[in-house]
Amino acid sequence: MRVDPEVQAALAAGQPVVALESTIIAHGLPRPDNLRVAREIEATVREHGAVPATIAILAGEVRIGLDEDALEALAYSGEVAKCGVRDLPAVLARGEDGATTVAATSHLADRAGIRVFATGGLGGVHRGAVETFDESADLGTLARTGICVVCAGVKSILDIRATLERLETLNVTVLGYRTDTFPAFYLASSGVPITWRVESPEEAASVLRARDEVGAPGGVVVANPLDEPMDAELHDRVLAEGLEAAAAEGISGRDVTPFLLERFHSQTEGESLRANVRLVLRNAALAAQIAAAL
Structure with missing residues (x-):
């Protein structure tokens, strides 16, 4: 594991990362938007008082914090493996490049001593999981790490009620940031209520400190709804048509999610992409504020 010198210095000094x-x-994003957005996310973290630590695997080495050359290599290389925790050993042993999912990022950040993580949305329980057993490894990983993940909930293409049930079973604390319902990524609310609400970064940080003091296992999810959500009617229409198209084409299991996401990108004239970028930047800003409050 190679920790960027700036990140290492911040961690050693107890500064927010x-x-x-x-x-x-x-x-997740088309070129060249991906590199531009990556830079914007890191800049947003800095603007709100924390040091960014983008995590990836480059040439078989875990990198905690990327310089400009590493960001460009990751953005423009066409041969980067998508790495969950289970994929890390193979990618590292082969000396390959890998982009980390929520699960792998949480795992590696926790090992590096980083307590707060910003992403777009969590993985969750997929529709039809009662038959396919298709559930994101993000959930199980959060049960084993002490990370705080700031996200915009989970995508509406997932089974949101089942996802929240699994998080409860796994002892993962879920906090709504100024909301009483769980966000649904492109939508500000899924309509599914959540138990705990916080009003400020300081209040979220106090929950994290109390979690440490009582020795509660598992992570904390801070669900931060998008302030300018996608048009609900457009969203519902594209989702319904996408589910019908997937069924008609015999697409099932793990292939459904990328199929539906591609439909959103192509059928919303870029609205879903704009929403995606905006929510990631908002989550980065809030994560930095929570890290600073810690």
Whole structure:
């Protein structure tokens, strides 16, 4: 594991650091938007008082914090593996490049001593999981790490009620940031209530300190709704049509999510992409404020 000198110095001095995933750079956004947005996310973390630590695997080495050359390599290389925790050993052993998912970023950030992580949305329980057992590894990883993840909930294409049930079972604390319902990524609210609400970064930080004091296992999810959500009617229409198209084409299991996301990108005339970028930047800002409050 190679920790960037700036990140290492901040951690040693007890200064705020925010972990950032790299899947959004390598797989989540089109070129050249991906590099531009990656820079904007890091700049947003700095503007709100913390040091950014984008996490990735480069040439078989875990990198905690990326310089400009590393960001460009990640953004423009066409051969970057998508790495969950289970993929890390193979990618490292082969000396390959890898972009870290929420699960892998949480795991590596926790090992590096970083307490706060900003991302777009969590993975969750997929529709039809009762038959496919398709559930994101993000959930199980959060049960084993002490990380605080700031996100915009989970995408509406997932089973949100089942996702929250699993988080409860796994002892992951879920906090609504100025909201009483769980966000649904492109939408500000899924309509599904959550138990705990916080009104400020300081209040979220106090929950994290109390979690440490009582020795509660697992992570903390801070669900931060998008302030300018996608048009709900457009969202619902694209989702319904996408589910019908997936069924008609025999697409099932883990292939459904990327199929639906591609439909959103192509059928909303860029609105879903704009929402995606905006929510990531908002989460980066809030994560930095929480890290500073800690």
